[in-house]
Amino acid sequence: MRNARWLIAVVLAGAIVVALNSPAVAKCEPEKAGATYPNLVGKKIKIAMDPSTPPYTIRDPNDFEKIIGFDADLARAVFKCVGLQFEFVSGAWSGLLPSVIAGQNDAMWSNLYYTAERAKQVDYVVYMQAGTGALVQKGNPKKLKSMDDTCGVRAAAGLGTVEEAAFRDQSKKCVAAGKPEIPQVSYPDMAGGVRLVQNDRADVMLTDLALVDQLARDNPTAFERGFSMMTGFKVGVAIKKGREDLLKALGEGMKEMQSDGTQRALLKKYGLDPTLQITSETLRN
Amino acid sequence: MTQPRRWLLIVVIGGLLLPLLLVGCGNPSGGSGVPGRSLEDLSAGKRVTGDEGRSAPSATSAVLQGLREMVLYIGSPFLLRGTLLALQIASLAMAGGLVLGLVLALMRLSSVLPVRGVAWFYIWFVRGTPQLLQLVFLYDALPIVGIKLDTFATAVIGFALNEAAFSAEIIRGGIVSVNRTQAVAATALGMGPFLTLRRIILPQAMRAILPGMANDTIAMIKLTSLASVIFVNELTFRSQQIVSQNFKFFTVFAAAGAIYLLLTTVISAVQAVLERHFNLELDRSAPRQSGLARFLGIRWQGQPSAVPDPESRAADREPANLVAVVREPADLALSGAVMMRSSVASPNNGESGVPFVVCDDVCKAYGSREVLRGICMSVRRGEVVTIMGPSGSGKSTLLRLINHLDRLDRGEITVAGRLVGYDRVGTSLRPVRNLARARADARIGMVFQHFNLFEHLTALQNVIEAPIRVYGESHAAAVERGMTLLTSVGLAHHAHHLPHRLSGGQQQRVAIARALAISPRLMLFDEPTSALDPELVADVLGVIRRLADGGMTMIVVTHEVRFARDVADRVVFMDGGVIVEEGSPADVLGTPKQPRTQQFLRLVEREVGTF
Numbered sequence: 001m002r003n004a005r006w007l008i009a010v011v012l013a014g015a016i017v018v019a020l021n022s023p024a025v026a027k028c029e030p031e032k033a034g035a036t037y038p039n040l041v042g043k044k045i046k047i048a049m050d051p052s053t054p055p056y057t058i059r060d061p062n063d064f065e066k067i068i069g070f071d072a073d074l075a076r077a078v079f080k081c082v083g084l085q086f087e088f089v090s091g092a093w094s095g096l097l098p099s100v101i102a103g104q105n106d107a108m109w110s111n112l113y114y115t116a117e118r119a120k121q122v123d124y125v126v127y128m129q130a131g132t133g134a135l136v137q138k139g140n141p142k143k144l145k146s147m148d149d150t151c152g153v154r155a156a157a158g159l160g161t162v163e164e165a166a167f168r169d170q171s172k173k174c175v176a177a178g179k180p181e182i183p184q185v186s187y188p189d190m191a192g193g194v195r196l197v198q199n200d201r202a203d204v205m206l207t208d209l210a211l212v213d214q215l216a217r218d219n220p221t222a223f224e225r226g227f228s229m230m231t232g233f234k235v236g237v238a239i240k241k242g243r244e245d246l247l248k249a250l251g252e253g254m255k256e257m258q259s260d261g262t263q264r265a266l267l268k269k270y271g272l273d274p275t276l277q278i279t280s281e282t283l284r285n
Numbered sequence: 286m287t288q289p290r291r292w293l294l295i296v297v298i299g300g301l302l303l304p305l306l307l308v309g310c311g312n313p314s315g316g317s318g319v320p321g322r323s324l325e326d327l328s329a330g331k332r333v334t335g336d337e338g339r340s341a342p343s344a345t346s347a348v349l350q351g352l353r354e355m356v357l358y359i360g361s362p363f364l365l366r367g368t369l370l371a372l373q374i375a376s377l378a379m380a381g382g383l384v385l386g387l388v389l390a391l392m393r394l395s396s397v398l399p400v401r402g403v404a405w406f407y408i409w410f411v412r413g414t415p416q417l418l419q420l421v422f423l424y425d426a427l428p429i430v431g432i433k434l435d436t437f438a439t440a441v442i443g444f445a446l447n448e449a450a451f452s453a454e455i456i457r458g459g460i461v462s463v464n465r466t467q468a469v470a471a472t473a474l475g476m477g478p479f480l481t482l483r484r485i486i487l488p489q490a491m492r493a494i495l496p497g498m499a500n501d502t503i504a505m506i507k508l509t510s511l512a513s514v515i516f517v518n519e520l521t522f523r524s525q526q527i528v529s530q531n532f533k534f535f536t537v538f539a540a541a542g543a544i545y546l547l548l549t550t551v552i553s554a555v556q557a558v559l560e561r562h563f564n565l566e567l568d569r570s571a572p573r574q575s576g577l578a579r580f581l582g583i584r585w586q587g588q589p590s591a592v593p594d595p596e597s598r599a600a601d602r603e604p605a606n607l608v609a610v611v612r613e614p615a616d617l618a619l620s621g622a623v624m625m626r627s628s629v630a631s632p633n634n635g636e637s638g639v640p641f642v643v644c645d646d647v648c649k650a651y652g653s654r655e656v657l658r659g660i661c662m663s664v665r666r667g668e669v670v671t672i673m674g675p676s677g678s679g680k681s682t683l684l685r686l687i688n689h690l691d692r693l694d695r696g697e698i699t700v701a702g703r704l705v706g707y708d709r710v711g712t713s714l715r716p717v718r719n720l721a722r723a724r725a726d727a728r729i730g731m732v733f734q735h736f737n738l739f740e741h742l743t744a745l746q747n748v749i750e751a752p753i754r755v756y757g758e759s760h761a762a763a764v765e766r767g768m769t770l771l772t773s774v775g776l777a778h779h780a781h782h783l784p785h786r787l788s789g790g791q792q793q794r795v796a797i798a799r800a801l802a803i804s805p806r807l808m809l810f811d812e813p814t815s816a817l818d819p820e821l822v823a824d825v826l827g828v829i830r831r832l833a834d835g836g837m838t839m840i841v842v843t844h845e846v847r848f849a850r851d852v853a854d855r856v857v858f859m860d861g862g863v864i865v866e867e868g869s870p871a872d873v874l875g876t877p878k879q880p881r882t883q884q885f886l887r888l889v890e891r892e893v894g895t896f
Contacts, residue, residue, distance in 0.1 A: 052529030095514030
């Protein structure tokens, strides 16, 4: 009985939170897509993503033709909710954002962080915040417990990522503090970065926290997590500037995914920390 | 059969088959499994770890397991689709790149500076910038100006534009590797620049071009992986995607590598076949082997032996004395054929007293060097004129001006009353647009000091090239006439030999037959025996002599005093770009009036005396 009372309380509290977060009545109304988004209906929205970004956008091990992952599933749910058609277009990560800016694709949905710099070129709908993790070899031989410990160690980060920039900044700090600078390697594909650490060509690899945890969990004898940072980076979908209708559609759809718990469920499904979810919002510069 | 080749073959094939064999015997159940299902198993959960190897039962079974996975990946539709995409892009881009590259190569060889400059700039720019950036630019920057190419088109165009720059240089290298005299000979036969390029230059350039192009093709197939930034999901990118999902980089990348190896092996084989095709040194009378067999080092037994060709039959009947063949019925054939054609080609046959070739105040300078300084000369129909004089006196240049291989600076030359390739504009001459046509219409045959036979064509093919390609004769008629001509110069049994298998004297006689095949009204000989061994000279001079007997109008530049004395109607002695003395052979050679002529003849006679 007491349990039931608690349950009711939690549900009520949840309902209040949801009601506060979404004052407008956000409901999935795919059948009204024609009226709401007349310019988008009947078109295939092209979503650019790199299918080598676990656990966000990856190939389905059971069917390589299929894309799965947290971002991929979330995108599917959002488009289903707003009643629009879309397709994934897979390319190397460094080519994704340029293709959206150029208008070759409509949006990029592949674990992209929000930065003011990027927001000058694209609009965002953000939905979670990023945790950054440091993947190190088992036993953390260089005793890396924070970014401050990375002076002078071989560091790896993805080409064109914020982690790459973070190492560059840190290296400057190291030099300013009279410590050795960071010899840095950038990898074009994430698996290549993992091999750098695995083969002792790099001491630390900085990437998405969920991925680091997954790697450490799946390969307990090879890797572990050196440290993690709540970098405060927001993660979102990037949409070509001027596509107001698409921005609105994705914003509305995302709100619904948060209010009906879809996003939270997907976070759990892919081993991501549900507390990483942030209230979705549209960001533009 | 070469033993090393056989071993190489065994190693290559064995290397390719080994994984399959191991899979077959190492894992009986796995061999018959459905690939899709197995793929699912192997990519499902296992991560690459340090302890995986240690916990495995034995190293051997781990290797077998790895090989089995690799083979499954090689056969997976996901990777094969990527392979197909890479092939599609590479083949289309290669085709486009070749065409554009040929155009660029020709532009680079142009005599017009702006044309050359544009091609140079293009090649400089494209070769000098990273291809990755070119692709991104095409894909992501062109939409700004309203050109939106899709992924596939961008990749094809991007790689084609890039390949054009590289293949242009390879093709240009091939073209310049072909001796310029080949083009001169073709031009003298009335062949236009593009016909010459297609029929004469490119086939010979191919040998130099092929290895480079094979390199580029192989490189391109692999480089299509660059296009992953513009959303091309080819083989490498697809394998990277699998690896990022299951981290089995070793087996997946090994599979991708094996697929690439297979593709490039095919290209290497095609290269070998083509190289064999364009290899002139190969003895083609040997039993034929397919290019693939040659590449693999296999000789099939029981292949039909070479088709009995006419040359072997002709050779059977070939008497020991070549001259006898030339002298016998062939003699009649030669003069008969030539005479008939000559009369057909010149409608105003009756006026034999009218000058047939008229040179009036002909001047030519190369840079500041004046080679010809006001030559006036005429040749009557049926007359044989020999031009003699020291080297550098302008003899050869005069010949080249008569059939418009070179351009006149001043003066004019008419053949049968007509300018060759010039229009009269007021008092000056202007070259016509279609020079090749004009040369062909003039029907002037030319024989060169160094023969200039087309090296990639047999004797007969050399002879029939211009009749078919320039004058539109039927193949059968041209072959028949070509064989008659070759018979008349005593070379019927060499009709199917390439020039490099003939002696100098034989080559020169083929060259004469080639010049006669266009039914010339005038024959120009530019020191036809100067490059020959003394014992070969007689055969060639004999052929020329018989032409003279047949009534052919000829201008012969030569140092052969005795030939000039016997055959020429008139001797012209040139020195320093002017005619010093001319007259009958008896006068000019017997009692020369000019000291310069006397001096030259003394030198030549002494030289001849030493033989």
